[in-house]
Amino acid sequence: MRRASKKSLSSAATASAGPTKAVSKEVERIDQFFYTYADNSSVMIDPEGIETLCSHLEVPHTDVRILMLAWKMGCEKQGYFTLDEWRAGLKALRADSISKLKKAFPELVQEVTRPSNFQDFYIYAFRYCLTEDKKKCIEIPVACELLNLVLGLQFRPQVDKLSNYLKYQNDYKVINMDQWMGFMRFCNEINFPSLDNYDSYLAWPLILDNFVEWLRENKS
Numbered sequence: 001m002r003r004a005s006k007k008s009l010s011s012a013a014t015a016s017a018g019p020t021k022a023v024s025k026e027v028e029r030i031d032q033f034f035y036t037y038a039d040n041s042s043v044m045i046d047p048e049g050i051e052t053l054c055s056h057l058e059v060p061h062t063d064v065r066i067l068m069l070a071w072k073m074g075c076e077k078q079g080y081f082t083l084d085e086w087r088a089g090l091k092a093l094r095a096d097s098i099s100k101l102k103k104a105f106p107e108l109v110q111e112v113t114r115p116s117n118f119q120d121f122y123i124y125a126f127r128y129c130l131t132e133d134k135k136k137c138i139e140i141p142v143a144c145e146l147l148n149l150v151l152g153l154q155f156r157p158q159v160d161k162l163s164n165y166l167k168y169q170n171d172y173k174v175i176n177m178d179q180w181m182g183f184m185r186f187c188n189e190i191n192f193p194s195l196d197n198y199d200s201y202l203a204w205p206l207i208l209d210n211f212v213e214w215l216r217e218n219k220s
Contacts, residue, residue, distance in 0.1 A: 026091070026096060027087060027091070029096035029097070030086065030087055030090045030091060030095075030096045031083065031087070032096075033086075033090070033096050033097060034081075034083055034086045034087075037049035037050070037052055037053050038083070043083065044080050044081060044082050044083075045080065045081040045086065046079065046080055047079040047080075049081075050066070050079060050081070054066060056098050057098060057101065057102060058102075062145075062149070064149045064150065064153075065105050065108065065109065067125060067128070067149065067150070068108050068109065068112045068121065069089065069108065070124075070128060071112065071120075071121050071124045071125075071128075072089040072092060072093065072108060072111075073085040073086060073088055073089030073090075074088060074089070075128070078128050078129060078130075078131055093107070093108065119184070121150070122150055122151075122180075122181075122184055123177075123181075125146055125149070125150050126138065126146070126177060126180045129142055129146060136176060136177070137174035137175060137176045138174060138175055138180075139173065139174055139175075140166050140167070140172065140173060140174065140175065141167075143166060143174075143175040143180070144163040144166055144167065147159050147162060147163060147183060148163065151183070151184065151187055154187070155187040155192075157192060157193065158186070158187045158192050159187075161193075161211075161215060162183060162186075162211060165210075165211050165214050165215075168214075169210065169214070171207075171210065172207055175207075178205055179205045179207050179208075182204060182205040182207070182208050183208075186204070186208055186211075193215075193219075195212055195215060195216065198212050200212070
């Protein structure tokens with residue numbers, strides 16, 4: 001049996017180390033990018049760090065793309081990015097600098113708005129706004145802002161009317177996940193503004209029955 005020469009073994013080792021070395025360099029750059037914004041004591045990017053990041057990205061911190069970025073990272077706590085979350089998201093986006101992250105935004109928006117991903121993002125947006133561990137609902141003003149952010153581009157007329165209703169009514173102070181999911185289903189399934197295919201017997205959340213009744217009463 002022919003034995004490999006030292007030279008060929010050395011070449012093979014160098015070749016196999018090549019991609020690994022490139023990956024570790026990429027992670028190193030992503031880490032350096034993280035520490036540009038991270039708080040030294042918590043070793044996390046906190047709300048202040050996110051504000052700075054947004055100013056460098058030239059987007060407001062309320063821009064939906066920042067929420068999409070948090071989704072991509074799998075961030076668990078609102079307003080905070082950990083190093084592991086940052087690595088996972090930015091490695092997937094192949095972004096280790098501000099300029100690369102800016103360039104990655106259109107692709108990220110495209111990814112999130114695919115039907116196969118959008119529901120996951122929509123659910124994530126609700127959970128991301130649960131600021132306390134055992135919290136299961138979000139306040140009406142937060143729900144209105146979030147609806148505007150995540151559904152406003154696709155369903156502007158519905159979102160405007162729904163937000164107006166939520167601010168007008170006095171029966172609900174908070175929104176739960178079932179109601180939140182009902183809002184998306186309503187936008188996707190119901191003919192608007194005619195509402196001619198809305199059937200209150202089809203197990204809609206009561207808040208949507210009330211919303212439709214309010215719309216019909218206030219039709220101008």
